[in-house]
Amino acid sequence: MSTATHNAEALAQKLADSGLRSTPQREVVYDVLLRKRDHPTADEVFARVKSGLPSISLATVYNCLETLVQCDLVRAVNFERSPTRYCPNLRPHAHFHDEQTGKTHDIDLPPELLEKVSSVLPVGYDAKSVEIIFRGKATKSVASGG
Amino acid sequence: MSTATHNAEALAQKLADSGLRSTPQREVVYDVLLRKRDHPTADEVFARVKSGLPSISLATVYNCLETLVQCDLVRAVNFERSPTRYCPNLRPHAHFHDEQTGKTHDIDLPPELLEKVSSVLPVGYDAKSVEIIFRGKATKSVASGG
């Protein structure tokens, strides 16, 4: 059994778990992500997928990616590429993004935690900054820190 | 001396350090950020600024925000918005974003680190996910992890 076949079956299983179908488009998109793990954008996935499935559309690539994310097979990651929110708090802090209210809260960080986090970097990686983002909900109404 | 005046002077100083001028627009934008620390978007800043400076343009708000970020007076934070990247690595990991090459690398995380990081959340914050992003440069050529 080839790896691609194996992946296709695992994919079909996961999709079925969510009541979704396996389709050639979904298989190829997933395969592209597994083949080269360089965190491609949707456009890059589109370009790669077209070599195996020339008729696929960009909209479908977006649809497939979203489907894969919903099935917990793929993670969506956002990097910079356009500052969205601004805060004047210059002390070390993380951000908590409340998915229910859309509000963002600063979370103070003890300096030694940042050190600890940075210490996971292998030799050869020189980090200039670290960003920590929590997502979830604030169960009680918490002070806005304004 | 009012707080606003104090901020304006600190701002002027910081701007001067970078060879830039203090302007009414820059002062008002900075003041808006200090007044309500709810991580506003550029559009929100624009709306607030207009009440004090009705003639200001959105482009200027963007310019001012970028200037403030460059002077280390304000931090830009990205959430959802922005070209999304996708990765099929489901194990706990952080991302290292190499600013020179634009490439992204997975950094494996020991599970206890995620616990430690999550433990900084005060009572009332219930995080569903944590994202850790390093930015910097990879000094040696490191394996791409592909």
Next chain:
DNA sequence: CTTGCGCCTTAGAACCATTCTAATTTGTTG
């Protein structure tokens, strides 16, 4: 005080990733 030069601001167009819409195709079930 006037002139010149460069920094800032401005409006609106351009850009680009993403989402939406409406129509077609595909697959499944009876």
Next chain:
DNA sequence: CAACAAATTAGAATGGTTCTAAGGCGCAAG
């Protein structure tokens, strides 16, 4: 084969951000 649901498609629409070209303003030199 018929009917219905799910998925794909092309292209238009959306929306935040950046770019462009033109005008305004302040500072320095004369």
